[in-house]
Amino acid sequence: MIVIMLCSTLSGCAGDDEEPLDSLVIAYEVKDDYENTDENPQLFADYLSNELNYDVTLYSVDSDGAMIEALRFGNADIALMDGGAAWVGWQQYDLQVLAADQKSDGRTYYDAHAWVLADSAMASAHLDDDPYTDPFALLQGKTSCHTGWLKSAG
Template sequence: MSNRAKNIIVLLLVGALVALAGCEKQEDAGGEAAEKTEEAKSEETTDEKEEAEVEELVFAFQPQANPEALTPDAEKLAEHLSKEIGVEAKVFMPTNYAGVVEALRAGNADVAYFSGWPYLVAHKEAGAELVVVEERDGKPFYYSQWYVSKDGDVDSLADLKGKDIAFTSPTSTSGYLFPLAKVIEEGLVEKQGDPKKFFGEVLYAGGYEQALKALVNGKVAAAAASDYAYDRYLNDEERAKIEVLTKQGPVPTHGIAVRGELSDEMTEKIKNALLTLNKPENKELLKSVYGAEKLVARTHDEHVGALSKALELVGDKDDQKAAEDKKADQDKKADQSK
């Protein structure tokens, strides 16, 4: 090969290397530019979230007893929090548990006070973030119980085969999830099975009080509710008619969560305002809503980890929301017919 040919080959190789290096540099520069653009967008989004001014907060309260009876106390609590936070506040009182979750998801509520299972759904579907939880008897949990009539013939869960029973709601933690999980654990209903294949009529009463009074009034053979509902919603005469059949749990206490779009600054203000309810002069105000004794800060993982086993047994089914929607429609039609 001539010297001239060799020189040409060398020049071509050098040129190729230079071009390749240029391409790599361009790619690196392009990648860095893209990363900076994404970072800028992220920072811009964060800044927008943090700088968004909140002029009004909507507090949603999970229904347990008669919503109309709960509303005045809820409004007093919201008024107190409004003064502490420095923004206007109003109360939203849905007719069922699913309404609380949907309000957060749709941005129609900013803060929600609800039980563990609906909170989990809201965390998943609406990005809800837990800020504080209740303490009862000094603990962030309570128990679910099956109640039966003292004069009845039910001595075990197995005796409920074919009998009418009352749950509170298909999305209630202590009034559905844990009591049904107990029935499944005893082998009376298949894992993630339909409770209607074991019980007679399954009534979704709408709250603890309604479920317990359905039992007291002889409409059902058993009712599921929280342990504290017995003292809170029944008088002495009514309590004398029923007794506890089984106890299951522990169940995470109710928590208060905010929708994910609220800024960190506003979330902190809400948390601090809620914790002022622990002051001696505010204790009765806190207790008036759901009977809580104290609020404490607690993380998502700390508080709802115990739900996993019950959810695995019962299943997180879409038809639970459908059942609740059906119950709401039935109530609406009943009201219209009056």
């Protein structure tokens, strides 16, 4: 899962250019317990607080949609979210990307793949070398399986 940091239109930072920014609020889906302590978002907030010399706090949300709303209504300055939610935030509310995680090969993106049965009409249309058959049109009305709502891969 790609994690993309988004910032809103600097809703928490808008104002006079001379007004110093001394706090940062991060919308984050906080869990009750973490199997791996490195996944705890409070560690990230503490790290940023030390590095930036800001008061960094977490704004707990329960979904990617709630992260978008936290940015939209100025309850958070930034959020960590998946590519699907980031795309919705960009399309609907003009949220912007602040940073993206980088893969070991330098990519800041990944490929999602759609799988169909080898003997399906979609597979046949894909492999028939006929420019007039559209395998994607055959997907209309089918049920797809994804990792979750607003997730970019499935």
